[in-house]
Amino acid sequence: MSPAPVLSKARPVTDQRLHCRYPIRLELEYRVLNKGRAEQLGLGRTLDISSGGVLFEANDSLPVHSRIQLLLNWPFSSEGICPLKLLIRGHVIRSVDGAVAVRTERHEFRLAGVCSSNSRLSGEKVGSRMR
Amino acid sequence: VTDPPGSSTVWIVDDDLGFVCWLGEIFTEARCQALPALSCEQALSLMKRLDLGADLIVVNPHFPGVSAMLETLSHANRRLKVVTIQNPSEPQVTAVKSQATLERPSGSDPISRPEWLKKVRKLLTEVKAAAAI
Numbered sequence: 336m337s338p339a340p341v342l343s344k345a346r347p348v349t350d351q352r353l354h355c356r357y358p359i360r361l362e363l364e365y366r367v368l369n370k371g372r373a374e375q376l377g378l379g380r381t382l383d384i385s386s387g388g389v390l391f392e393a394n395d396s397l398p399v400h401s402r403i404q405l406l407l408n409w410p411f412s413s414e415g416i417c418p419l420k421l422l423i424r425g426h427v428i429r430s431v432d433g434a435v436a437v438r439t440e441r442h443e444f445r446l447a448g449v450c451s452s453n454s455r456l457s458g459e460k461v462g463s464r465m466r
Numbered sequence: 467v468t469d470p471p472g473s474s475t476v477w478i479v480d481d482d483l484g485f486v487c488w489l490g491e492i493f494t495e496a497r498c499q500a501l502p503a504l505s506c507e508q509a510l511s512l513m514k515r516l517d518l519g520a521d522l523i524v525v526n527p528h529f530p531g532v533s534a535m536l537e538t539l540s541h542a543n544r545r546l547k548v549v550t551i552q553n554p555s556e557p558q559v560t561a562v563k564s565q566a567t568l569e570r571p572s573g574s575d576p577i578s579r580p581e582w583l584k585k586v587r588k589l590l591t592e593v594k595a596a597a598a599i
Contacts, residue, residue, distance in 0.1 A: 355573045357488035384484040411490035411500040418516055419502070423483075442483050444502060446515060 356383040356390070361407050363391060365435075367427070368402040381407070382434065389423060389437045397430045403437055409444065420447045474498045474590075475518055479509045479525040479535075480551055485570055488577070489524060492586045498522070506535040513539075522547045522593065524568060527559035536562070547593040565596035 359381055367375035379393035389405060397403065403426065409419035422443050429436040476498045478489045486502045493500040501518065503509035506529050513520065520539050525532055527550040540546050548564040554572040566589055571577060 355482075355484060355571055355575070355577070357484040357577055358579070359484070359487050359491055361487070384487050386482040386484050409490070409502060411494040419512075421483075421487075421502075439483065442504075444504065444508070444512075446512075 356385045358382070359384050361410065363405050363407045365391075365393065365397075365406075366404045367397055368404060374401075379435070386439075388425070388428070388439050391435055391437070392433050393435050394433065396433075397427050397435050399427050399430055401427050403427050405437065408447075418446055420445045474521040476500045476522045476524060477503060477509055477513070477520045479503045479506060479523060479529065481505070481526065481529075482570065485551075488582070489586075492579070492582045495583055496586050496590060498590075505529060506531040510535055510538065519543055520546060522549065522590075524549045524551060525562075526551045527562040527564075532562055547596075549589060549593060565593040 361381045361384075363379050363381060365375075365377050365379055366373040375395070375397065377393055377395055379391040382390045382392055384390075391405070402424070405421075405423040405425075407421040407423070409421055422445055423437070423439055424441045425437045425439045427435060428438050474497075476493045478486050478493070478500060479502075480486050480489075481504055486504075490500040490502060501512065501516075503512055506525070509523075509525075512518075519542060521543070523536070523539065523546065525536075525548065536546075536548060548562070549566045549568050550559060550562050550564040552558055552567045552569045554569060554575075558567060568585075568589060
C-alpha cells in the first residue's frame, strides 16, 4: 500500500538552501502541458538541480510560463534495475539558448520496476513533496 | 560500510531534491547503492516494497518520525549506521543518535565533486570506525 503523499510537515526550506545548485547530469524526458494535455514532448539533460528548480538543456525552446513535467530515472541503484523514477512538475521560467529553467512545484518518486522502454511517464506513486 | 565494494545500501532521506540527487551520485561513486526518500514514512515504505534493507542511512534529523524509523531499522539491522544532515549555521541536533554528521552546503558554497567524493569516503570510514567501538 502506498503511503499518503508527503506534503508539508518537514521544516521549511531556508534561503541558503534555495540557492544551492548541484551540478548533476541526468537524462530526462519533458512534457509541456496545456490544460492537462501534452503539447510538446522532448528529451534533455539536467545541468543542475536545486531544492526549488531544475536547469536542463534541450534542443527546443520552450514557452516561458508553461506548465511542464520532467521524468528522470533514479540511476544510482543496483545494476540492471532502475526501480525508481523521479517525476517533477513545475513551470518554465526561462528558456534561452537551449537551457531551460524550471521552478519546481512538486516532485515525487515512483516505483517503475525493471527498466523498459514502455515505462516512460508511468509508474506507481510512492510519495511526493510540494514546494 | 564500504566492504565489499558495492554491497552497501545507503538511504538518503531528505526533502532537498538537489541534495538528495547529489548525494546519490556521490555515494554511487563511492561504490555504494544509493536510494532516495523524501520522508521517513516513504523510506520505510520503499524499503519494504523494494525488499531492500539499509546499511547506512543519511537522514534529516528534523523529519517527523525519524526516531521511530531508526529504531525500526536498527531492529532489522543491528549494524545500521546513521549519519544526520546538518544545516549550515545551525546547532547540531543531538536528539537523534548518529555516528557522524554531514553538513548541507549553503548557497554560497562552491560544489566540488572531487571534494564531496573525498568527504563521503571519509564519512564512510568514520562511521565504520565509530560502529566498531
